[in-house]
Amino acid sequence: MKPYKVILLAVGSALSMGAAAQWQWLDRDGRQVYSDRPPTSDIPEKNILKRPGRPAAAATAPLPDASAAGAALSAKVAASAARGGKDPDLQDKKKQAEAAEAAKKKAEDDRVAKANRETCARARQNKTTLDSGMRIARLNAKGEREVLDDPARAAELQRIQGIIDSACRAQ
Numbered sequence: 001m002k003p004y005k006v007i008l009l010a011v012g013s014a015l016s017m018g019a020a021a022q023w024q025w026l027d028r029d030g031r032q033v034y035s036d037r038p039p040t041s042d043i044p045e046k047n048i049l050k051r052p053g054r055p056a057a058a059a060t061a062p063l064p065d066a067s068a069a070g071a072a073l074s075a076k077v078a079a080s081a082a083r084g085g086k087d088p089d090l091q092d093k094k095k096q097a098e099a100a101e102a103a104k105k106k107a108e109d110d111r112v113a114k115a116n117r118e119t120c121a122r123a124r125q126n127k128t129t130l131d132s133g134m135r136i137a138r139l140n141a142k143g144e145r146e147v148l149d150d151p152a153r154a155a156e157l158q159r160i161q162g163i164i165d166s167a168c169r170a171q
Contacts, residue, residue, distance in 0.1 A: 023048070
């Protein structure tokens with residue numbers, strides 16, 4: 001193998017090692033974060049668990065201050081358990097979602113009730129008109145005008161009474 005190929009291979013290998021660089025640190029909440037970029041400046045040096053280029057054994061060795069961060073996280077979990085294991089923010093969001101759902105259901109119920117009232121009023125008005133005995137004409141499918149005879153009037157009264165029974169029941 002030619003010497004320039006060996007050098008080129010060595011340089012290529014060294015550059016590819018940088019692509020595998022991995023940072024590991026504990027964030028403010030005590031969670032482990034993995035990234036190919038270094039942590040921000042607000043992360044203290046004691047919370048950085050692994051840097052690129054360090055051997056893996058050094059990364060697995062516990063840091064003295066990492067146990068303090070773990071203890072802080074344990075204290076936070078214990079405090080949450082003491083409150084019943086419930087997150088107040090999550091409970092607030094849940095209450096807001098339930099209130100929004102209840103408001104949506106009430107609005108839908110109000111809309112249905114209003115439609116029923118209007119249907120009931122129209123049906124009663126139509127029944128009053130049919131009961132009056134006036135001649136009633138309507139347009140058929142061809143657009144021609146037809147006067148209701150007695151059987152058609154009786155069928156229409158029966159249909160309207162069914163509408164009144166269903167729409168006016170709750171009123």
